[in-house]
Amino acid sequence: MSVVPVTISHTVELEIDGENVRVREGATILDACRAQGRDQPTLCYGDTLTPINACRVCVVEVEGSRVLVPSCARKAEDGMVVRTDTERVRHSRKMVLEFLGSSVDLTTAPNVDGWMEEYEAKPERYGPPAPPAPEGARDRAQAGHHHAGDGQTAATVAQPVKVDNESYIRDYAKCILCYKCVEGCGTDWQNTFAIAVAGRGFDARISTEYAAPLPDSACVYCGNCIAVCPTGALMFKSEHDMREDGTWDESEQTVTETICSYCGVGCSLELHVQDNSIVKVTSPLDHGITRGNLCVKGRFGYQYVQNRPDEE
Amino acid sequence: MDLRLTNQEPTEAERAAVDSVLGPPDSAWVGGERGDDGHAAHGGHAARAQRHLLLPVLHALQGRAGWISQAGLGYACRRLTVPPAEAYGVASFYALFALEPRAPVVAHVCTDIACMCSGSVELVAELERTIGPSGERPSNGSAIWLESPCLGLCEQAPAVLVTRAGETPGEHSISKATAVDVSAALAGTSEQRTETLAPQTEGGGDGLRLLHRVGTIDPGSLDSYRGAGGYEALRTAFDIGPAGVIREVTDSKLLGRGGAAFPTGRKWDAVGRNPSMPHYIVCNADESEPGTFKDRVVIESDPFALIEALTIAGFATAAEHGYVYLRGEYPLAWSRLEHAIEQCRSRGLLGDDVMGRGFRFDIELRKGAGAYICGEETALFNSIEGYRGEPRSKPPFPVDKGLFGKPTVVNNVESLLNVLGILHDGGAEFARIGTEQSTGTRLFCLAGCVQRPGLYEAPFGVTLREVLDMAGGVRDGNDLKAVLLGGAAGGFVGPDMLDLELSFEATRAAGTTLGSGVVLVFDQTVDLVPILLRIAAFFRDESCGQCVPCRVGTVRQQEALLRLAADRPRGSVADETALLAEIAQAMRDASICGLGQTAANAIDSAINSLRVFEPQGA
Numbered sequence: 001m002s003v004v005p006v007t008i009s010h011t012v013e014l015e016i017d018g019e020n021v022r023v024r025e026g027a028t029i030l031d032a033c034r035a036q037g038r039d040q041p042t043l044c045y046g047d048t049l050t051p052i053n054a055c056r057v058c059v060v061e062v063e064g065s066r067v068l069v070p071s072c073a074r075k076a077e078d079g080m081v082v083r084t085d086t087e088r089v090r091h092s093r094k095m096v097l098e099f100l101g102s103s104v105d106l107t108t109a110p111n112v113d114g115w116m117e118e119y120e121a122k123p124e125r126y127g128p129p130a131p132p133a134p135e136g137a138r139d140r141a142q143a144g145h146h147h148a149g150d151g152q153t154a155a156t157v158a159q160p161v162k163v164d165n166e167s168y169i170r171d172y173a174k175c176i177l178c179y180k181c182v183e184g185c186g187t188d189w190q191n192t193f194a195i196a197v198a199g200r201g202f203d204a205r206i207s208t209e210y211a212a213p214l215p216d217s218a219c220v221y222c223g224n225c226i227a228v229c230p231t232g233a234l235m236f237k238s239e240h241d242m243r244e245d246g247t248w249d250e251s252e253q254t255v256t257e258t259i260c261s262y263c264g265v266g267c268s269l270e271l272h273v274q275d276n277s278i279v280k281v282t283s284p285l286d287h288g289i290t291r292g293n294l295c296v297k298g299r300f301g302y303q304y305v306q307n308r309p310d311e312e
Numbered sequence: 313m314d315l316r317l318t319n320q321e322p323t324e325a326e327r328a329a330v331d332s333v334l335g336p337p338d339s340a341w342v343g344g345e346r347g348d349d350g351h352a353a354h355g356g357h358a359a360r361a362q363r364h365l366l367l368p369v370l371h372a373l374q375g376r377a378g379w380i381s382q383a384g385l386g387y388a389c390r391r392l393t394v395p396p397a398e399a400y401g402v403a404s405f406y407a408l409f410a411l412e413p414r415a416p417v418v419a420h421v422c423t424d425i426a427c428m429c430s431g432s433v434e435l436v437a438e439l440e441r442t443i444g445p446s447g448e449r450p451s452n453g454s455a456i457w458l459e460s461p462c463l464g465l466c467e468q469a470p471a472v473l474v475t476r477a478g479e480t481p482g483e484h485s486i487s488k489a490t491a492v493d494v495s496a497a498l499a500g501t502s503e504q505r506t507e508t509l510a511p512q513t514e515g516g517g518d519g520l521r522l523l524h525r526v527g528t529i530d531p532g533s534l535d536s537y538r539g540a541g542g543y544e545a546l547r548t549a550f551d552i553g554p555a556g557v558i559r560e561v562t563d564s565k566l567l568g569r570g571g572a573a574f575p576t577g578r579k580w581d582a583v584g585r586n587p588s589m590p591h592y593i594v595c596n597a598d599e600s601e602p603g604t605f606k607d608r609v610v611i612e613s614d615p616f617a618l619i620e621a622l623t624i625a626g627f628a629t630a631a632e633h634g635y636v637y638l639r640g641e642y643p644l645a646w647s648r649l650e651h652a653i654e655q656c657r658s659r660g661l662l663g664d665d666v667m668g669r670g671f672r673f674d675i676e677l678r679k680g681a682g683a684y685i686c687g688e689e690t691a692l693f694n695s696i697e698g699y700r701g702e703p704r705s706k707p708p709f710p711v712d713k714g715l716f717g718k719p720t721v722v723n724n725v726e727s728l729l730n731v732l733g734i735l736h737d738g739g740a741e742f743a744r745i746g747t748e749q750s751t752g753t754r755l756f757c758l759a760g761c762v763q764r765p766g767l768y769e770a771p772f773g774v775t776l777r778e779v780l781d782m783a784g785g786v787r788d789g790n791d792l793k794a795v796l797l798g799g800a801a802g803g804f805v806g807p808d809m810l811d812l813e814l815s816f817e818a819t820r821a822a823g824t825t826l827g828s829g830v831v832l833v834f835d836q837t838v839d840l841v842p843i844l845l846r847i848a849a850f851f852r853d854e855s856c857g858q859c860v861p862c863r864v865g866t867v868r869q870q871e872a873l874l875r876l877a878a879d880r881p882r883g884s885v886a887d888e889t890a891l892l893a894e895i896a897q898a899m900r901d902a903s904i905c906g907l908g909q910t911a912a913n914a915i916d917s918a919i920n921s922l923r924v925f926e927p928q929g930a
Binding site for chain 1: 315316318382385386395396397398399401404406407410411412447458459460461682683700705849852853854856857858859860861863864865866867868870871872873874875878880882891894895898900901902903904909
């Protein structure tokens with residue numbers, strides 16, 4: 001054991017799956033797992049956001065704790081004994097993946113297929129999906145009231161895509177309610193507060209006030225919600241339209257890194273280009289200044305770059 | 313914060329409703345007239361610090377107009393500097409708020425498990441036949457009826473809560489309701505009609521520790537309370553000092569009565585010692601556990617006792633601010649407690665110098681709006697603070713970071729009441745009552761198929777059989793089928809468990825719980841399957857929706873039960889019960905809070921102890 005006292009107050013040592021690991025004080029169990037090379041599945045976690053620990057797919061067993069704990073949020077403590085691959089952990093992760101897979105469209109969520117396989121999740125065992133809700137029905141759901149059905153179909157959050165502006169779409173049939181867009185729009189980054197979680201329980205949803213269309217809301221089209229969405233529920237309209245047309249092809253895309261030319265902040269841009277057209281714009285999450293965030297100009301104001309005479 | 317508000321103008325009524333809580337606006341910034349100072353802004357921090365008034369403002373809007381309009385909410389947002397999307401998220405969280413135009417008079421008809429045993433099913437069927445479907449406004453009517461979760465009038469089932477919006481909004485409860493009563497309610501001619509059912513108190517309440525004043529004092533009179541020994545405990549507290557109070561409470565080995573059974577003395581000590589100031593003391597009176605009504609009876613009958621106990625808790629833990637969070641479905645308890653707090657203020661028992669002993673303490677009353685989850689302590693903090701009632705992640709625990717991020721004691725009503733007796737007799741003496749690990753007496757909510765439903769008090773260690781006997785046994789001489797202990801989050805036990813000792817340790821050892829003191833009795837005439845379906849529907853409705861295991865697990869649980877109930881399982885019955893067990897395990901292990909962790913308990917126990925879905929089962 002280490003006998004150097006100077007490090008004691010700044011690091012903690014814990015045991016993960018039988019191996020000791022030392023991390024800085026304040027690090028989470030997830031940080032410790034990653035430091036050790038044992039990545040855990042995460043959905044609602046974003047390294048640029050305050051952990052909300054809502055999805056529960058990263059849960060681990062901590063000795064002495066009655067229930068499983070979210071590794072993304074729980075701080076590592078000296079002497080903690082953590083297990084990431086017990087029967088209980090695997091079961092809860094499997095069920096979380098099944099619950100989401102059976103109620104949400106995860107077709108554009110990266111990584112999920114691999115986890116489904118790893119944890120042997122079978123979302124189809126809850127029965128065929130219930131028919132999608134008509135437009136606006138989920139927005140109007142009254143807390144404390146629901147229509148139960150007969151159990152022969154599995155309730156889902158399926159509903160029509162919200163297309164109410166030229167910049168981005170909201171496909172809440174793909175929403176796992178991870179709160180990341182709300183955090184990005186609110187106190188974590190943008191401080192615009194255009195969206196919040198509304199309703200309750202299975203009817204909880206991301207919403208503007210009274211489900212107003214985005215142009216009538218406080219939205220400033222920074223698109224920072226798109227940047228953190230883990231499932232593709234929030235998407236550039238350009239990407240959405242191309243996917244609808246069947247022309248979206250990431251293997252045909254190049255990414256050009258550049259600096260936004262609009263103002264002096266100098267945000268990093270990644271221009272995703274397909275067929276010589278910009279199809280979406282991102283900013284690297286690990287960039288020291290922007291942390292993945294942009295404003296409306298950097299995110300959506302790229303048309304001037306490709307004002308080609310032949311398209312006039 | 314850069315608010316974007318719509319230009320919709322609130323009606324005069326909506327404006328008046330908001331101003332009735334916040335006072336008139338003092339600048340153009342918050343919706344008033346532009347003054348001589350032109351564009352000066354008086355909002356900012358001062359306005360944002362009022363966010364905790366959002367819930368009272370929403371109540372005012374709902375009460376005035378019968379629903380919360382976008383313009384009304386927008387005005388509230390301007391006054392409080394709250395983003396409209398967030399305020400909408402808060403308003404839409406509560407079942408008692410409507411965000412679309414709704415009839416001004418609503419009869420909320422309880423369809424929960426206790427009322428199901430006493431006629432609510434028949435009542436609902438009759439309402440559907442004579443008035444129309446739930447939520448539908450009859451032609452020429454200005455009123456609707458809605459199905460409601462437990463209204464906390466289980467001992468007087470079936471129960472109805474009537475809410476009336478307008479210039480003088482009002483609410484009242486109707487017990488033992490009939491279709492005629494509901495029709496009268498919808499016509500605007502009904503009034504409060506409930507009783508106090510605590511049969512042990514008939515004839516004086518001697519020997520009772522918690523209920524001894526119920527029915528013997530005038531709940532509207534401070535003098536009546538003082539004449540019955542009221543405020544002696546606070547005097548004792550002042551004499552022995554905060555450390556002395558905490559010592560007595562610790563010696564009493566009092567465990568919290570809200571369900572978690574945490575030692576009250578340890579909680580008080582942790583907050584009292586915490587250097588971060590201010591400290592808060594919160595009384596959790598949001599009892600919404602189906603089958604529970606004890607807090608209601610106590611507050612309706614003995615409101616000053618709660619105020620005195622809360623004052624003692626504040627004194628012991630160096631808190632100057634107390635909150636009582638009362639569920640929104642208790643109009644009589646609300647008005648009596650409100651009246652009692654005002655009397656205490658005017659008589660120097662609350663305020664800057666309590667009893668002339670140099671201690672400053674006051675209490676704010678907060679009304680819930682139909683959300684079971686707000687009984688979870690951290691969800692309750694969020695609700696008071698004007699946020700959605702979503703539980704917080706623990707740690708940090710309330711004793712470190714509670715209400716407004718400050719050290720906070722949260723106690724159930726019944727836990728607090730015990731403190732009065734502890735200071736009267738001394739902690740050591742109190743600890744002699746009950747069992748080794750469960751000291752004192754317990755309030756039991758007897759309802760369902762019992763002869764004399766009501767609130768009963770008995771020392772811990774009493775058996776289930778003895779408690780049932782106190783209530784006259786199963787009604788009509790019927791055979792006992794099952795008892796639900798601890799409410800929807802508790803568990804069923806069969807007739808073979810009648811000799812179960814009711815204490816924290818014995819129920820835990822038997823794999824069940826005392827929870828909130830619910831003893832809900834089902835006789836052989838009751839089909840338990842609809843009861844289980846109602847419990848499943850309850851948890852689906854009441855899940856806050858924050859975490860996946862609870863949000864989706866409660867839905868999948870309900871769906872599997874619906875298939876079993878209809879005898880249309882996917883695969884075999886055993887496949888379905890195995891699936892339910894898997895869902896239960898994930899909810900128990902991975903949910904954020906106690907709601908999700910216990911949402912499968914009752915159903916699990918009905919399947920595994922009572923064998924409800926086995927051919928020869930109950």
